[in-house]
Amino acid sequence: MPVITFANTKGGAGKTTAALILATELARSGARVTILDADPQHWISHWHDISGKVPNIEVISYVTMASIQTHINDNRAKTDYFIIDLAGARNTLMATAIGLSDHVMIPIQGCAMDAKGGAQVLELLGYLEEKAGIRINHSVVLTRVNSLVTTRALQVVKQLLSERAVPVLDTPIIERAAFRDIFDCGGTLQTMDPARVSNLDKACQNARAFGDEVRQLVPLRLTRSMRRAA
Numbered sequence: 001m002p003v004i005t006f007a008n009t010k011g012g013a014g015k016t017t018a019a020l021i022l023a024t025e026l027a028r029s030g031a032r033v034t035i036l037d038a039d040p041q042h043w044i045s046h047w048h049d050i051s052g053k054v055p056n057i058e059v060i061s062y063v064t065m066a067s068i069q070t071h072i073n074d075n076r077a078k079t080d081y082f083i084i085d086l087a088g089a090r091n092t093l094m095a096t097a098i099g100l101s102d103h104v105m106i107p108i109q110g111c112a113m114d115a116k117g118g119a120q121v122l123e124l125l126g127y128l129e130e131k132a133g134i135r136i137n138h139s140v141v142l143t144r145v146n147s148l149v150t151t152r153a154l155q156v157v158k159q160l161l162s163e164r165a166v167p168v169l170d171t172p173i174i175e176r177a178a179f180r181d182i183f184d185c186g187g188t189l190q191t192m193d194p195a196r197v198s199n200l201d202k203a204c205q206n207a208r209a210f211g212d213e214v215r216q217l218v219p220l221r222l223t224r225s226m227r228r229a230a
């Protein structure tokens with residue numbers, strides 16, 4: 001059960017949105033997903049409350065430093081992917097969650113403030129490797145990217161990441177109404193009404209590409225069929 005944590009100490013970088021898109025996409029493809037909602041604004045818990053039962057998705061709404069390890073252990077046998085949505089803050093819960101992760105996703109919008117928040121996460125990852133010998137795989141995911149133009153700010157951020165050899169996902173998350181509206185409507189991109197949400201098909205394609213890339217990067221170590229056969 002890979003643990004994937006979304007972290008950026010800057011608020012509003014797109015963590016919660018990216019975490020929900022990934023979770024719903026992995027669930028759509030048949031994986032059992034548990035989301036640990038450690039964002040004090042509880043957007044994902046609210047989404048879950050208004051959605052009713054979403055196949056393959058469970059949400060844990062309350063977490064503390066002391067309970068996070070237990071939540072992970074309790075779900076190992078019944079979950080394929082465990083996704084953690086962190087607060088936009090630098091705190092001990094962030095450090096604990098990162099320390100327990102198989103992969104850390106760092107959402108960054110094309111702006112310097114987001115990049116700074118992302119750099120704080122990268123610093124912590126570097127510190128864990130240097131001081132404790134713990135290497136945690138990680139990737140930046142560019143978020144709220146304009147589908148039509150590459151802004152100068154985004155170019156600068158991309159240049160900076162490439163100079164520092166920070167891994168960046170090939171799939172950016174595009175700015176789409178569907179990725180905003182899903183929190184109001186509940187359900188998944190597939191249950192939204194294409195007549196009411198512009199470019200829903202493009203949002204679905206984007207989510208699929210994001211999910212495919214993450215699945216390749218963070219494969220299930222032991223698939224359910226392998227576990228049954230074992």
Ligand SMILES: Nc1ncnc2c1ncn2[C@@H]1O[C@H](COP(=O)(O)OP(=O)(O)OP(=O)(O)O)[C@@H](O)[C@H]1O
Binds near residue numbers: 011017143
């Ligand atoms: N790809 C996207 N398309 C459209 N809107 C987006 C996208 N990503 C994020 N947003 C919007 O940007 C705002 C911030 O996004 P989000 O809540 O996901 O960030 P966050 O990093 O989780 O913030 P916080 O640190 O406060 O928890 C929200 O209003 C969200 O709807």
Ligand SMILES: [Mg+2]
Binds near residue numbers: 016017041086088
């Ligand atoms: Mg959030």
